[in-house]
Amino acid sequence: MGERFSAPRALLRGIPITVWMLCLVAVPLGYTFLISFFQVEGLQIAAKFTLKNYRLFFTDPMYSGILLKSMLLALAIALLAILAGYPLAYMLSFRVRRGKQALFMLSIIPLWVSYLVRIIAWRTILGNKGVINSALTSLGLIQEPLSFLLYNRFAIAVTLTYICIPFVFIPVYTSLEKIPRNIMEASSDLGAGELRTFFNVVLPLSLPGLVTGFIFAFIIALGDYIIPQQLGGTQGIMFGNLIWSQFGFAFNWPFGAALSFILLAISVTILGLTSRFGSTEGGFLSE
């Protein structure tokens, strides 16, 4: 039912949000795309059209190699986050009766705990004089601190998985809760064991949530630059850091813009896939 009477007023309400979107989303992204075709002359950005930035990325195996490694790592992180988040959501949705509310809050609180605090925590745990190494040393299990814990991909993976778990948990939990319980009863009445019910009924029906969670985790992991900087060390350079460095000491904004645009293209493609299989909102922003 259209709201014909107040149509002009309703359209007015759309103006602020549209202006906001143009000024803070569309124009910046568009302009970034534009300068990705510019070049640096001396310390100035010259508005001369060139494809050199993109050519550099696609011809120098170092850059594309970093992207590939970042994507693989992001994939691993997303899978790890699912490995932790899916069973948690399953348990909460099907196994827990008492205290469900409290456990639900417990599962999503980490999402709202400061990002930096979580990084600090993991640096503390994984560091050379960190929690794990000190504990193992004092127990006499190791003499030298384990060096593989911090300043490498392992540390990045652990921390980003930690960050991503709630992002997987919420959409999966939402889709699990939507599964009518009588379908599962019907399945077990028909003699299907719990495992078969899971694979034939629960998993397919929770797939939209799973896909949404996976893609959120993947995008977050792929775009992050602070965690690699803090915990990745020299071998942990990720695509986000590569972009960041173009705006920092390398001071090659057009190249950085080109790299940003490549990241944007990957993210948007993946989001396009989500809107097919899952929902882009994933239940984070809906109540």
Add this chain to the structure above:
Amino acid sequence: MAEENAIELRGVKKAWGDVVAVQSFDVEIRKGEFFSLLGPSGCGKTTTLRMIAGLEEPTEGQILLEGHDVVRVPPYRRNVHTVFQDYALFPHMTVNKNIWFPLKMRGISLSDAGQRIDRVLRLVNMEGYERRLPQQLSGGQRQRIALARSLVDEPAALLLDEPLGALDFKLRGAMQKVLKDIQRNVGITFIYVTHDQTEALTMSDRIAVMKSGRVHQIGTPDEIYSRPATAFVASFIGEMNFLHGRRLQAQGEMPQAEVGGHRFRASRSTITGTPGSGDEVLVCIRTERVQVNSHRGTDHEVEGTVRRIVYRGTDYELTCDLAGQEVRAVVSAVDWNPELRVGTQARLGFNAADITFFPQAEEKEIVQYTTEAV
């Protein structure tokens, strides 16, 4: 003259782009009248109601409330109130505050409004519920509060949008009586939207039957039932047999048609123009007007084979085969002859006074809710 009318629609039309929701609606609704808009979903009845309320603006035409054109008047300055299907009681206000709302908008304080609130609560028989929240009431109770809220400032007309649609069958029957009583007591014009023909027939003074934005007939329940203007109205209200026939040369006053080798005369025909012999027509008769093995004489008698018998509690529905077409007859359980079985022959009697001819072209508008369709 216009003073007599609570609401008048003159050529009211509503379209969204190419989609016509209501086409050229003309009606004069008298003060104190219980007027129903009846039709299947999507027929434009709710849109019509919303245009009267001011929640939609007509594309063309005039809407007069107590003689004044209100097309450009916003809903909050029109002296009519709507009772919504979902009641739309404000969940953050108690019953008291909900009913106060229209008075508050007119600058009347809660204490000054107290008496009027008490009065409407008594009217809908809901005294003692003032402090409840809508969520704490049952469906029927919410319905009454919504009614009270709409009546408290004595509007010129009350617009009810399928107000009983959300209630279960028994409660609906009880609420129909409540509504009708209230309407009689307060004497306010009611415009009542429903898709339930029984509801419309039992409650209304007049009914407008609509389909796909078109008004098919406006009339009293009796007129609508016994003299339907179109095949659609005939099919939508009550249970009707539609037989395919061929027009015959009239002998005497009444038009005639042939169905399966039998000649039928009709007291009514809506076919305009000079009837050509052999034209196809729809021969219509109500199921309860078909006599089965009757001792009383009828104008036409034909033999048919019983195909189906459905027991419906107070009556039986008999389906017979008449030269390849189905004729349904409703026989009261009291008059039922148990010798009638599937496969036996039944004598079907028709009176010309009960038969109407409609143009064959109207066949596509027929809606059939027959037992086999369910």
Add this chain to the structure above:
Amino acid sequence: MSRRNRGIGLKAYGFLVYFFLYFPLIVVLLFSFSPTKTIVGISGFTLKWYQELFRDQNLLAAFLHTISIGAAAVGIAVVLGMAGAFFVSRVHFPGKSVFRTLVLLPYILPGILMGISLLVVIKALNIPLSPLTVLLGHVSFTVPVVMFQIMSRIARMGPNYQSAAMDLGANPVQTFWYVTLPMIRTALIGASLLAFTVSFDEIVISYFLTGTWMTLPVYIYGMMRYGLSPKVYAISAIILCLSLALVMLMSRYTGRSADVYRVRSRQD
């Protein structure tokens, strides 16, 4: 029997995940009270790191900056988000789903993209980095937070309440004030708290848009370059508790709870 065992296995696994989620937070809390820097050496209890925090004028300033940026961003986001939510919920127009996705972009795109693209435009316009540029960044991602929260409340509210109010004699301003606003009030509070929480610890976008006027996360990030001092743990612990308090407060206002999900699934 096997069914029972499997259930226990799942619960044990769930417990491990919770441990994984909360152990790091506990570590931060413990370290903030530790007189020494290593966990094994934890002996005794001290509040001296907290006292040091209060002597750090820059840190206190950064804290105030963060709060004022958060408040300002939330204020703007509430106005834009609320208008936008009603617009998207109530007006039908072609390309609406694209519009929705575009609005959501600053929230779901990697922060580095939003930060860089805003920086690039700001520099192109020769605007110096200032509190204002930080605010712009924060508004960009708090608007979708508020808007989508309110949209889901509107979706649950049904369209008839505004019509009913107008029908009963309320003009648009009265309708908003007496009906719409009270009905979305809790969603509005919840959304504001959520947006504030997100703004409070945002670093990825802020990092690009901050000049010398630093927000707390940017300031802490600077401190972290010189290693994790006990002071970092103390401020982390404070932030941690603050976030927890905000989340608890938030859960009272939004339907963000297991109950709502359960009720919804029952209705399906």
